[in-house]
Amino acid sequence: MTAVDMAVTMGALALKNPVMTASGTFGYAAEFADVCDVGALGGVVTKGISLQPRAGNPVPRICETAAGMLNSIGLANVGLEAFAADKMPYLRSCGAAVVVNFFGETESEYVECAARLSEIPGVAALEMNISCPNVHKGGIEFGRDPQAAGRLVRECVAAARVPVWVKLTPNVTDVVALAGACLESGAGGLSLINTLRGMAIDARTRRPRLATKFGGLSGPAIKPVALRMVFEVHRAFPDAPISAIGGLQSGEDAAEFMLAGATTLQVGTQNFVEPDAAVRVLRELRDFCAAGGVTRVLDLRGALQA
């Protein structure tokens, strides 16, 4: 079989291969060290970090749905300081590029978080989760309004010393408008998609299955929506580095996302199904390329015949 050059560059960031793990589905990576060859991956995206630790939402927080799951973890995390002190040592040494997902409840929290995280040695890039309720705007998510998102991104990019990717929510009428606003504001990459807003009900108890009523839908169920959004954004902004997320389970899925325009790939919910899923995806993607005579994985990017 052909040798395949798996290296990619996502904006300013060079990665040994395109396969990463998605925020919130791989903890701080150390949790998987026993059963997953983390160092083989192009990168890992950490659980979303905020300035202060957060306990997260009331329980129950997860439930299963058809070929997917809902979660309302509530962005529970150890907080920036404990992250730097306790989680970075493993991450720094794991062999995969470290992308730190982060968020705030106010603009200034976002900016401070971006600035401080980007100073931590070993952080290769940041991923801004803008699907977070803006407490000053009555809880409307930053990520649903291109103007608000654009301003926030600009400030975070200015404050950070490393590339800032922006993670977009799919719960919008026009993801391309949001993507454009973020790119104009200096986003070093776009991660798409976050979870779809959904709900589950227990008909017998007549209660929502999640304490917060609503949760984020992830898993294979959402892959068609993710693929569509990656393609739409790539078509509108062919140069934008895109990190594709959503129901990714196999090397073939990975190839599909690259054909649609992605540069990197994030394995999410599948890590729960198989803790070494991302490494298998990487291997299958390499095999897919080799079998098809693709010598550089990046040759797949945007190569959809459409």
Added chain:
Amino acid sequence: MTAVDMAVTMGALALKNPVMTASGTFGYAAEFADVCDVGALGGVVTKGISLQPRAGNPVPRICETAAGMLNSIGLANVGLEAFAADKMPYLRSCGAAVVVNFFGETESEYVECAARLSEIPGVAALEMNISCPNVHKGGIEFGRDPQAAGRLVRECVAAARVPVWVKLTPNVTDVVALAGACLESGAGGLSLINTLRGMAIDARTRRPRLATKFGGLSGPAIKPVALRMVFEVHRAFPDAPISAIGGLQSGEDAAEFMLAGATTLQVGTQNFVEPDAAVRVLRELRDFCAAGGVTRVLDLRGALQA
């Protein structure tokens, strides 16, 4: 077991029970007559009708996805005249209320279609599909803009002699705003949801699996999104009659949608899996009520403890 009163009123329309079939998934009902007791159902919603017959989109038009499918049928239909002449005779006599789904490419087509369909004897209500590209607005769907949708609904309601339900697309940031605009404009009911916009790619051929690239995602995969939207709209407009659609497979699913606020229920993709799915759903819903001591199915409506 308790006897259960299954009758519901959806706005001005009384139905013997809440279970219907969804547009485009049950043809013109006659196709299913051999294998489904159509007359047992509360109603059937027809394939979307336009003034002129439409051949539909290039092929391939469907593909399977995780716990769901994508379609880009392209609103193929026999056209209003053939519908009235060839399809209504069976529908009129089938024993289920006939709700005719319709659409146009321009506002005037919508209005004329509404007026003429509502004059056909035996048509109990209309269901407007507003997820249709507005050719005068550069192909942006009416259904994504509350103002455009509101105006269109007002005109159709004025032109029609029967109640007009409006079928909303889930591909929007704020479904509640759209629902509000439709209700203000006289909608006799809201049908939600239509399909999620998605895409599938064949990695080997490097082509989209659908000729039109994008298609509508349906099936169990989307149920959490549908349930969320029904609940959000019901919470905002508790009196609005809602017809719930999206991944409905079982009597328990039906009960969940009613608890979230639905008055009627439409079985869609599941008709392909089992041609008598809607009848089974009806039976299971009745059994669910009986087992739980619910004597009127409408007592479930909005009874979520949230």
Added chain:
Amino acid sequence: MNFIDAGVVAREDLAPGYFILRLGGCEALAGALPGQFVMVRGDWGRDPLLPRAISLLEARPDGMAAILVKTVGRGTALLSRATAGARLRVLGPLGTAFPAPDAARQDLLIAGGSGVPPVYLQAARAAAAGRADRVEVFLGGRTAQDLPYATGLERLGVSLHLTTDDGSRGQRGLVTAALERRLDEVGGRPRLMACGPDPMLHAVARIARLRELPCLVSLEAAMACGLGACLGCAVPARSRPFVYVCQDGPVFDAAEVYQ
């Protein structure tokens, strides 16, 4: 047409990747014609969701029916695991059929891969009507492994032409080459009836067009409902924009759907 709860009575593994499922409880399928198919699904939950279109290999009055399946993806892989006792939901018989054998003319039946069932059933119908001599069957595959149910066809006592691309069984070469050689020999205006992969059907249709022979092809298309309701199985046609494989077909006049 009926929606049946059928039971798997036996699975017979043919060449690797091909198997036959024998089903009981299918009285309602009796009388199904060659080319007609069923939509089949096991009780495997919500993924894969849609039933699979599979032609009937046999549908006896005693309720025994049979399908011959090639394992290609997840649905057929799940079917391949069915063992005696498994339950299948079966909708059918669906679609159009090959025309009845005709005492006055010769029918050349061409099959490839999983296209065998309609051809087998058509040959069996001819044999049952005492017209085995009016029918010749051409079965082609890549290797000897890809000639599923050749034994079944042999048992019918019809004249059988086997071809393999690699010559490992029968004549070496494409089934269409064997067909052409035979057409050169037999002369007259035999009817061609074909079922198999699209390129094969295409080639058969071309042969028929050039030689001005009547030709019927049994097509495949992705299907959701099998009932003419979803409008998913459209195929561009000559006489109108689209025909629907589940309802207008699967058996079409080749001129309607090719070229």
Added chain:
Amino acid sequence: MNFIDAGVVAREDLAPGYFILRLGGCEALAGALPGQFVMVRGDWGRDPLLPRAISLLEARPDGMAAILVKTVGRGTALLSRATAGARLRVLGPLGTAFPAPDAARQDLLIAGGSGVPPVYLQAARAAAAGRADRVEVFLGGRTAQDLPYATGLERLGVSLHLTTDDGSRGQRGLVTAALERRLDEVGGRPRLMACGPDPMLHAVARIARLRELPCLVSLEAAMACGLGACLGCAVPARSRPFVYVCQDGPVFDAAEVYQ
């Protein structure tokens, strides 16, 4: 902790709705402690998606392991269809365990329904250490049908108290009533260790609190990862807002998670 490709060696059906799967190839689970669990999944495609948390009933050095499962929903129903030869992906051993039996004190182990495995393994550990007399087991269920693996417990030679709500086997009444009667008899400060339905654990925790006895409970919560990564299995706690069942548990000091 390991991610294993295990093979089903045998399925034993217990009372209706309960079964044991014996698994081979699980050398990596050897030494798992009572209360520890695995995340298990068959090769059944994408729906249901998540693996299921199941306690270990046994994990031998020769690679044989066993789980005891109660069929409640779709995942356990799929597991119940596994026959010899089926493959399962198994992640484990995970989580915390009951403390080792202690020569100096009595342990009263309480189990209900599918909560038997940790209690069985704990009793087996005591028996293996020659401390069968330091352990008493209380197993309760609705009817005689709901006392899964009572025979297994009997074989260990520990003192076994069976209760059923309807009196169809053992003492009539709740297992907690039997526990209280026994506590009244034995006196001293035995440790309580319990695994079973939440109301039972709650009641045991209350008994322990009122009598000021040390008490450990093995909890259940919906899980996605089993690794402390998804943060889905949170349970409100006393010392901090939440503990995570997969990592901080499943075995907790009852005072930490109840009241």
